[in-house]
Amino acid sequence: MEGGLQLVKKTLQSKGFPQVELSERRGAVVLEGEVQNWDDYLAAGYGAVGYGFRGVVNNITVSGLKNCFTESRPAVKDLSLDSSEFDVVIVGGGIIGCAIARELSRWDLKIALLEKEDDIAKHTSSRNNGMIHPAMAVKLGSKKHHYNLRGNRMYDQVAGELGFELEWPGSLALLTKSWQILLGPLAKRSARKKGLHGVKVFSRRKVKDLEPNIGDEQRGAFYMPESGIVAPYKVTVAYAENAIQNGARLFMNTMVQGFVMEGSRIAGVRTNRGIIQAGLVVNAAGIWSDRIAEMAGDRFFTIHPRKGVIAILDKKTRNSQKLILGRAQLNGRSHTKGGGLTPLIDGNILVGPTATETPDREDYSTSAKELQFLEENHLPLNKALKKDDFITYFAGTRACTFEEDFIVEASKYVENLVHAAGIQSPGLASAPAIAVDVTDIAVSILKKKADIKANPNFNPRRLEAPNPGKLGLEDRNRLIAANPSYGRIICRCEMVSEGEVVDAIHATLPAHSIDAIKRRARAGMGRCQGGFCTPAVLNIISREINSDITEVCKREPGSEMIVGRTKDKARAGYEN
Amino acid sequence: MPETLMTCIQCPLSCRLVVDTGSGELVVSGNQCRKGEEYAHDEIINPTRSLTSTVATIFPDFPLLPVRTDGEVPKDKIFEIMDIINSILVEKRLRPGDVVLEKIPGTGTPLIATADMREL
């Protein structure tokens, strides 16, 4: 690789980074030194790609950039998991980790999934547009393409088994220039090569027939029928719950702090709740997956977060659009899907996401500028939409590597470590397929040491509470007659009953915070943003988990909603 | 302080009143009607307010009963009265107008219930 390093050196010199020191470690090129700003850091990282190395480890420091980044860490510290033993420890409770837990639960294994937050799907898995991409915007031959195509094809079955909602509205990649329609045959050929079905080129008139509110500047579109929508956090919950029902254990507020190595093996996983003995470790740590790899001495890639800001529109806009709308990205070098307008499975329209590089992995703040960008760039795709329709907005970060491809493989240096890292868009579409492959890799490693049998009790179907809103009239009435709390609506915007909130609290994966209930049952997700239902939800949580109202949180401990009670003085005498 | 500024709230006109007490007598200006003058006098000599709050009850289905003073109380006693209100515990289901406290200590004013506790 000596030659490779020379070439990287040359490239970086030509880009103006002669000061960057290069070395090779375990097949990856390691960059060190200092640059002026984050753009330079990124330019150097990208500049080192493509010279035959496994990956780019970008350890360049940025002058002036202090390590004062946002990162939530669990407040608890105990030994509740110390000396526990598991065949597989999965790091990360996003959609990838949860899907892997579920696929692994087909086998007779002791599985633990560790999540540093108080709930699963708190980061990238709940901060995306919920689109099951067709495998069109990905490079043929990449892992992204491989998993996107396979994952996309698996969704119908997975949705049937796990009981989450899935629709295939199809997507339009809109063209603003008439000549772009001439690229139609090329696009169709490329789609065929990539394994897509039914890709068509639509004239403006055809687009207008399908979407009467389409912006005036759109001249036509590429139509991709194999584009789906799901609620990504609900898919994650569904995977996690089925995994739990099949014997896997999920541990929240549990953060990996290091590994106990024995030679080239991980013997123990060091956490804030003690050291867990692990037969095998799966790295599904999303935006922190390079840190987990580093802890195991196997870092050969770098995650650089790419932030996406998203706005959600009022449900009353939903009828103004049927398909997923985006701008065609004819520039192959662009690293973003460009964002657009995505109908949501729950009936809203989502605007975005944007794509901006940021050094801060958990910076989910939004700014007026970003909102303005969404308003000016995405909203005009559908003329019926206006800024007044925004009911909320938020941000997420994508776990990008400099190679801009997924890493789904066994570690080359640590015997019992499997990486599912660098999973960014189209990670949601790819998750079912990635989980199957990671499971195969993991099981084949474990089989070297022991005989691994199938889980005799595995049930692919998730057992779940009823959803009155989806029942027919008679079934719904039967349900309400048996339990009137399903007839008592507490969230007026999303029509969520008390019974559904109670179910979410006592579900396989219990939801004990305002936000967790919002993600499960949608109470507080609507246009009033919890203005009306928050008091009711607080009371229901407090009653159901038998905790004082001042202990009920919006999210993790530290986010308590109520600081005290009035009239304590009067009650003190009575209650004693 | 011979001059006090205040806003009259007797009608939506919201006149800015200037009350001059320099001469030992109250002289109000800025008002456009008689109500303004009366308001200024009251505000300087004995400002009063009606006070609304809640009191605790023993009923979990109706934990707080809204109450108000039946008439106005001296403005400077409001926090004292809040202390009294905060220590009351209602043990009966009351209706609007029912007396919670015959006379709020330090005033002659009753405290009355303003909601119907039988309406659940």
Added chain:
Amino acid sequence: MKTDVMVIGAGPAGLSAALAANQGGAGVLLIERESRPGGILKQCIHDGFGIVRYNEKLSGPEYAFCDLEAVKSRNIEILKNTFVLDLKMKDSKFKLLLQNPDKGVFPVTATSLVAATGCRERTSRQVFIHGDRPAGIYSAGTAQNLINIHGYLPGRKCVVLGSGDIGMIMARRLTLEGAEVLGVYEIKSEVSGLTRNLVQCLEDFDIPLYLNSTVTKVHGARRVEGVTVAAVGPDYSPLFGTESYIPCDTLLLSVGLIPENDILEPLGLAMDTSTGGPIVDQQMMTTIPGLFSCGNATHVYDLVDHVSESGATAGSAAAGYCKKDCVQGEIEVKAGDNLLYAVPQRLVPGKDSVVYFRSARTMDNVLLQVEAGEKVLTNKKYIRLRPPEMERLVLEPLPAGLEKVVLSLKEAETDA
């Protein structure tokens, strides 16, 4: 189930509508989504209600109690905990699908429908406050519910954004209940609520009011730790260099109310973008025959007395509609110069009407003119008009044949 008049919402507008429809001889069904009737008045424990109607300063629950007693005395059926799942029109009747815990899901057909669905609060997201989403951001109404209904204190050190009435009233409530209110920030150059509330809620308790200022950012990942406030320019954008940080644990928002008509929208009725509610005539009938709107669902009122008045108007007209004694208003009412809006937006000729309007800005010595073409129908002088204070005007019956009347405010010529 069948009914002549179905009233949605048992707040002050709905209670008055149900009563008036009943008095008009119609069969009435009143539904309420909460377990107790009274609407938002249940949590408005402060006084000042009923000044016009009763010449008394009642508290919200007392005011609601009076109407509720009247409704009960006439045996009007109230279904509580009841939601509208679906609303359609068929053969000019209203077909509703309702749900409650006792009856499950059940259909109701109504000849006439009165929507008294109230309003909701604008959220922090809708005023574009940025930052993360920690606990401790409440709309003033939510805080009011927590404190007044449940006895929960939402915070100890609070900043209030927006000088709407509920915001100022909550500043006082929080202070009385032992919390500290650090200030009320108002982006406009004038207070948004009534002067009475400015004096008795803020000035009485030395709570500072900062005009031409806003909250630009919320700090804290789990619980609010502070807010950034800044002065704003004439276009309401924050002025660079004026930012300051205020440590606090709670941000309360009182930044406007939005009429709630979401269940009606599928019927395709005409809406007024300046009020946020449906276009109505002086009988409170919308552009859909038989469908009435009243109270804060039509436009946000200042005084509950006027909410009740609109409810009674709607209820009695709805009863009339069932007897085929109700025509639709076709004379257009236009809010002209210097008016924020005027309601009703349509008029039926030959009938009295009550018109509500707000001025677009604070104006002194103004003349309100109602004109039809070149002809001035009414002139009325006002010493002072402010956008937060709504004006009520009784208009003489209009002659038939008019197409449009225009209301406008003219600055009076400087007379000596």
